[in-house]
Amino acid sequence: xxxxxxxxxxxxxxxxxxxxxxxxxxxxxxxxxxxxxxxxxxxxxxxxxxxxxxxxxxxxxxxxxxxxxxxxxxxxxxxxxxxxxxxxxxxxxxxxxxxxxxxxxxxxxxxxxx
Amino acid sequence: xxxxxxxxxxxxxxxxxxxxxxxxxxxxxxxxxxxxxxxxxxxxxxxxxxxxxxxxxxxxxxxxxxxxxxxxxxxxxxxxxxxxxxxxxxxxxxxxxxxxxxxxxxxxxxxx
Numbered sequence: 178x179x180x181x182x183x184x185x186x187x188x189x190x191x192x193x194x195x196x197x198x199x200x201x202x203x204x205x206x207x208x209x210x211x212x213x214x215x216x217x218x219x220x221x222x223x224x225x226x227x228x229x230x231x232x233x234x235x236x237x238x239x240x241x242x243x244x245x246x247x248x249x250x251x252x253x254x255x256x257x258x259x260x261x262x263x264x265x266x267x268x269x270x271x272x273x274x275x276x277x278x279x280x281x282x283x284x285x286x287x288x289x290x291x
Numbered sequence: 292x293x294x295x296x297x298x299x300x301x302x303x304x305x306x307x308x309x310x311x312x313x314x315x316x317x318x319x320x321x322x323x324x325x326x327x328x329x330x331x332x333x334x335x336x337x338x339x340x341x342x343x344x345x346x347x348x349x350x351x352x353x354x355x356x357x358x359x360x361x362x363x364x365x366x367x368x369x370x371x372x373x374x375x376x377x378x379x380x381x382x383x384x385x386x387x388x389x390x391x392x393x394x395x396x397x398x399x400x401x402x403x
Contacts, residue, residue, distance in 0.1 A: 222394070223392075279336070279391075282333065
């Protein structure tokens with residue numbers, strides 16, 4: 178069975194500062210890894226995903242995450258955050274198959290201070 | 292851009308009543324899911340559905356829950372006799388063979 182641990186429940190940062198949201202996973206099989214974002218009062222949006230290939234994946238709004246198999250991590254980073262990045266971020270994992278359920282972490286609330 | 296749509300956005304029901312939450316998955320997707328998120332808690336898997344049958348379900352998905360794909364476009368979640376603890380945001384999701392699911396905006400279910 179897979180599990181996901183998000184080490185920080187809340188991360189406050191100043192606007193234009195860099196941020197890293199940490200995620201570690203546990204699995205006995207190959208995995209797919211995801212970051213989802215939930216803006217206030219909205220649904221879950223897929224931010225980026227790692228399925229195979231390059232271990233560094235990027236989103237269209239400047240976030241990136243790196244799959245590190247030896248450390249079983251998939252941390253999310255952005256070099257300079259904006260007020261509009263304020264949201265809840267969920268790391269998630271599934272078995273490396275298209276039909277497998279996605280298991281979510283408990284989420285990290287990113288709050289941006291001006 | 293194609294999206295998963297859910298109706299209604301908010302449903303209030305009395306304890307013991309049946310509710311049906313509706314979803315229209317992305318049209319060329321083959322895998323469908325329901326998740327729920329109790330206020331302030333993590334997103335929990337309920338059930339996955341493929342080829343007109345349940346492929347996996349969690350412990351939460353007991354006999355009070357059922358899913359159906361009544362036609363080629365809709366995917367529904369029925370709760371037969373709602374309890375107070377069923378109050379949550381319910382998310383429908385769909386995926387293709389590529390990995391990663393797309394979620395709807397959710398239905399907020401309030402049981403009173």
